[in-house]
Amino acid sequence: MSTWPDTRILDLLGIEVPIIQAPMAGATTTAMVIAANEAGALGSMPAAALSIEQLREALTTIRQAGTRPINVNFFCHQPPAPDEARDTRWKALLEPYYRELGADFDAPTPVSNRAPFNDDACRVVEEFRPEVVSFHFGLPEKSLLDRVKATGAKVLSSATTVEEALWLEQHGCDAIIAMGFEAGGHRGMFLSDDINSQIGLFALLPQVVDAVSVPVIAAGGIADARGIVAAFALGASAVQIGTAYLFTPQATVTASHHHALRHAQASETALTNLFTGRPARGIVNRVMRELGAINPAAPAFPKAGGALMPLKTRDEAGFSNLWAGQAVRLGKDISTCALTRELAEQALAKLQ
Template sequence: MTRDLQTLFGIDTPIVLGPFGGMSSVALTASVSQAGGLGSFGLYGYSGERIRETAAALQAATTRPFALNLWLPTGDEVSPGDVDLAAAREAVAPLLEAARVEAQPPLPAAFLPSLEEQLDAVWDAAPAVLSVVFGVPDATVVDEAKRRGIRVVGTATSVAEAVALADGGVDAIVASGAEAAGHRVSFLSRAEDSLVGTIALVPQVVDAVDVPVIAAGGIADRRGVAAAFALGAAGAQVGSAFLRTRQSAASEAHREALRSAADTDTVLTRAMSGRLARGIPNRAVRTIEAMGAIAPFPAQNWLTASFRSAAPGDGDLVSLWAGQAAGLSRSDDAGEVFAELAAGLPAASR
């Protein structure tokens, strides 16, 4: 299986950049693609127009394949006006004050653009790969992608999710272990009930499906890559190690938190978005959790964006997403990180 991703995606090296919702950058995505891997760009919350602009910037920055990543609706998302946000607004009030936001924002017409709007823009962009999280793409989406020559990658946090994705016709599956940074993208069971570690998840997914499996979670250097391939993976997806580089869109405070993170420094929390995610706890997380009022997704994410966007450089007021192996990352340069990861590949995959 070691050559499957190279052939499938048209890349030289089976190293995939994790897509960062809200923290992707054209520079980092292009850097990984230019190095021979698959750069990925997270499109959470992006309008169709913004997706087209981002894709054009990526195409200007690299001629190599890249992936665009979308969040699939799970059906439990709330709409403006459907939920009482009084308690959640009270919980974030001290953080708005700290960010010098003078007034609570009025409710928008919608918290998120529609998937249809986003997909129309992705079809226009024609990336090499469409990757998705939080579910199985509809058959019409898979068929349209295949018609356009776009590969589809799904993300699983359990064997059952991987089987569902394979049955849904995806071309490859990211097996995301509980060590991974950011949101736990479970969709068949609660995220809290799907916290399978990478070393346990990957080989069981490999045995259960007949498409290439990309290991994710806890991989930050050549040792993690070597382990992923020993478990049967066809590639490795890496987030935190790239997020701490100067090419990412993370703030300097976030990069510093990643540099100094110990193995026990991350927590799983719903405080910042309303969905379970792994990151480094800061004032924002502690304040919201202490208040005990967290709105459902995506209302909570919209509420916290009010202070996050107002103080993007303040490490106490932003989402410090980080994986358990963040402290293993050693370089501030994406090219150096890529070279370190590639050094762990089996000889047949280099």
């Protein structure tokens, strides 16, 4: 696969095909990362939902499977200040569901947490020296970023606006992921919290490409070879694909998520803050319909999910996040390795 029209990402990251398997917390497994690597793409391990011990175990498994480059992804948000009044109002809004489903409303609220990149996580990077380290919600503080760069890792992060892309380049990113409005999971937005200003990929991508000098990776709504070709036509050097990999047997998704992925219509995804407190795209379910996908009562990220946990155990489909992007209808049941190879071969053929 040496005839891609733009090989900057291949050269920068040491991969064979310009595809990055998106790091999807909770759904990505070590088997998915290994299989994506075997097909010549960049396998990505999400760390946000893992303890330090779990991350070490995952990276040990991946490293034992081969020597290809890997990406480890971290959130770098600022933990919110305590706000008991907001937490109380949020749980009160959910009380009718507790009563209906027989959950104990008076029991202590479970803790929903996502650890930001910190000294402990940085020590794991220094220990395993992944070839690529990517971030969501901007970049960590300079002292931590300098330590990451000292390992030799290439640094990526997501931009949802041109302004964010410029900020990331100015602060040391080696390549930028242009994340369109279509993308599933959490928006990478970090300079603004106004979701009304978010941009679709095909408008965002060429503007980011024109604005920065580093290579740009396209993400959002890409799930087949046509999307890859279109991204290259707009100046991308590679693509990051997430939702399509949720259909593979290497993904870990709940039974409800599995069913929703295969039956939702393309128009049935929406941005929601109900499950974590930050806007993220998922398949619309009961709680999103009844409370509104974006509800100002939801506590700040990542605390919103705690009060939903007892409801999820009783109605998984209605109260759990079903992350997916707008290209959900393009997904098909195929293995991670086969999907990656098929996407690369078909896209390359169209680009000739």
